[in-house]
Amino acid sequence: MRTSRSRSLGLATTLAALALGGAVAPAAHAADSTLKIEAPDAVAVDPHSTAPDHSSDSTRVHLDLTLSNAPMSAMGKVTVDLAPLQGIASVSVLSHGCTTSGQVLTCDAMSMYGGKQGLDLYLYGPDAAKPAGSSAVLHTTAVFNGATASADTKVTLGGSNLVGEELPTNRDLKPGDTWTPELKITNKGQLPASQLYLTFTGGMELTFLPQFSNCQYSTKGDIQICTVHTAVEPGETVTLSPIGFKVGSDAYYSYEDVQVTTTAPDLSGWLGQFHFVPGQSSAKLTVVGKPDNSTPNGVIDFERGNYLSLQATVPNTADFAATGSWAPEAGKQQGKLTVGLVNNGPASIDWRSGTHPADVRVDLPAQAKVLQKPDNCRPASTDPAVNAFTCSTTPYVKNGYRASFDFTVQADPAAKLSAVVTLPSLGEDNQESGKPWDHNKANDVVTVALGGEASTGTPSPQPSPSTGTGTGGTDPSASPAPAPSSSSAAPSPSASTSRNGTGGTTGGTTGGTGSLASTGGGQGSGTVLALGIGAIALGGGVVLVTRRRKAGAQQ
Numbered sequence: 001m002r003t004s005r006s007r008s009l010g011l012a013t014t015l016a017a018l019a020l021g022g023a024v025a026p027a028a029h030a031a032d033s034t035l036k037i038e039a040p041d042a043v044a045v046d047p048h049s050t051a052p053d054h055s056s057d058s059t060r061v062h063l064d065l066t067l068s069n070a071p072m073s074a075m076g077k078v079t080v081d082l083a084p085l086q087g088i089a090s091v092s093v094l095s096h097g098c099t100t101s102g103q104v105l106t107c108d109a110m111s112m113y114g115g116k117q118g119l120d121l122y123l124y125g126p127d128a129a130k131p132a133g134s135s136a137v138l139h140t141t142a143v144f145n146g147a148t149a150s151a152d153t154k155v156t157l158g159g160s161n162l163v164g165e166e167l168p169t170n171r172d173l174k175p176g177d178t179w180t181p182e183l184k185i186t187n188k189g190q191l192p193a194s195q196l197y198l199t200f201t202g203g204m205e206l207t208f209l210p211q212f213s214n215c216q217y218s219t220k221g222d223i224q225i226c227t228v229h230t231a232v233e234p235g236e237t238v239t240l241s242p243i244g245f246k247v248g249s250d251a252y253y254s255y256e257d258v259q260v261t262t263t264a265p266d267l268s269g270w271l272g273q274f275h276f277v278p279g280q281s282s283a284k285l286t287v288v289g290k291p292d293n294s295t296p297n298g299v300i301d302f303e304r305g306n307y308l309s310l311q312a313t314v315p316n317t318a319d320f321a322a323t324g325s326w327a328p329e330a331g332k333q334q335g336k337l338t339v340g341l342v343n344n345g346p347a348s349i350d351w352r353s354g355t356h357p358a359d360v361r362v363d364l365p366a367q368a369k370v371l372q373k374p375d376n377c378r379p380a381s382t383d384p385a386v387n388a389f390t391c392s393t394t395p396y397v398k399n400g401y402r403a404s405f406d407f408t409v410q411a412d413p414a415a416k417l418s419a420v421v422t423l424p425s426l427g428e429d430n431q432e433s434g435k436p437w438d439h440n441k442a443n444d445v446v447t448v449a450l451g452g453e454a455s456t457g458t459p460s461p462q463p464s465p466s467t468g469t470g471t472g473g474t475d476p477s478a479s480p481a482p483a484p485s486s487s488s489a490a491p492s493p494s495a496s497t498s499r500n501g502t503g504g505t506t507g508g509t510t511g512g513t514g515s516l517a518s519t520g521g522g523q524g525s526g527t528v529l530a531l532g533i534g535a536i537a538l539g540g541g542v543v544l545v546t547r548r549r550k551a552g553a554q555q
Helices: 011-019
Strands: 006-008 035-039 042-045 059-067 073-081 090-093 099-101 104-113 116-124 135-144 147-157 162-164 184-187 196-204 206-208 215-218 223-228 237-239 245-247 253-261 276-278 307-313 318-328 334-346 360-363 369-372 377-379 388-391 402-410 418-422 446-449 532-538 541-547
Touching (some): 042 059, 042 116, 059 073, 059 147, 073 116, 090 104, 104 116, 162 253, 206 253, 318 418, 318 446, 334 418, 360 402
Parallel strands (some): 035 147, 042 147
Antiparallel strands (some): 059 116, 073 104, 090 116, 099 104, 162 184, 196 253, 215 223, 215 276, 318 334, 334 402, 360 388, 360 418, 377 388, 418 446
């Protein structure tokens, strides 16, 4: 971002203030005010974005105006010189009462509160465009409270647009196999991209195998950043040299997300929490048949569709088991009821939509009264006559995952009451999944006696009371199904925050609604959507990052 120069104008400032109707402070105060404009140094405009619809196809230039020693409210004016942009870009503004006269865009009578104001300029392709690569300077000036400032932004017509070719979901892999997909990248822009930065994000049972000298590897978490100094011309499709991915023993639904850009990834964002080391090898990741010796050319990439996701469904199984125990308090008609879920593996199940492969539900008789429940357990029904609770787990149920939830329950030992623990399961389509990975259904339901003696849950043949009517399954061998709608794919509260694998809810004393259950054997969270949640396994914990999801890949 560029910070503009700022100055007082003396007599000229006073005249400007009078032109604004006297709505600014006296000149004596103006000398104490400093106005600044922060604007992008450079932007690119797509020649094909020909409508001022303020959509993602337009190029947004955001101006941040700040005024020091400002009154609570100040009036001012912003002016944009459009003459240099002829044939380069057209400009529109969404609000602020801006008007265009000749080659000047004016936003007069703008209000500034607390010394801060923002203005968005939307740039799109002109009617009569100059050749791609032509550029000009967008010059903005402002006057507020007797102080002036200006800012310049270089505008170029055209840019690169690197797009990775999506691959169909691989359904032919087994645990232990090596997958070597062919990765292709096309420049769908108007100008050449001078280099490729590729960020590989995995951790869901696909391991990046090779060591390349031009890649950096995170020391914690499966992330790699590779730099390939090869130009990609407009319309050209290039192929990367082979990359192998090892399929883990706990694979079921596996993926590797790849982002391709022309500039280095921003390490001040979520990537900043990782430490990277260079690859220890003489081999390099390259573009097949092209030299690796280009230099940066300053072309801006539109960054549309620059994610691709390598996805595989692996025929594997996981044994989800319901657990339950009762510990009565001596001399009292109450006790601690502990319910939970254990994944006995070998597969880890990950739902990228943010829904949970299985939660834990406990159904109690009407005579039993729940005195205290864990924070991340909620009533299973809006009907007060239904004495049942559903406890949230996680979108990523790792092999060895263990969750437990403690309830304090009042129960008369003489009544011989019992609780039933089940494992309701929603698939990526937000319908009851039936847990197709779980071939051992005998331990999915347990009954816990709430008597005067301690007891452990015993497998029960009765059907789960939470079974839904949906038929959406998630068998890896099934045909692709439509992606969930944006509403059904929205992450649940328990999938929206970074967590480590040791946070717990033992006794219901930890966190608020949506906090994770206590775990063992490591845990994580899954990822999503047209935008979604991506989990990077970090030993016993995970980090969540947003990421693109390919429709129907999992089913």
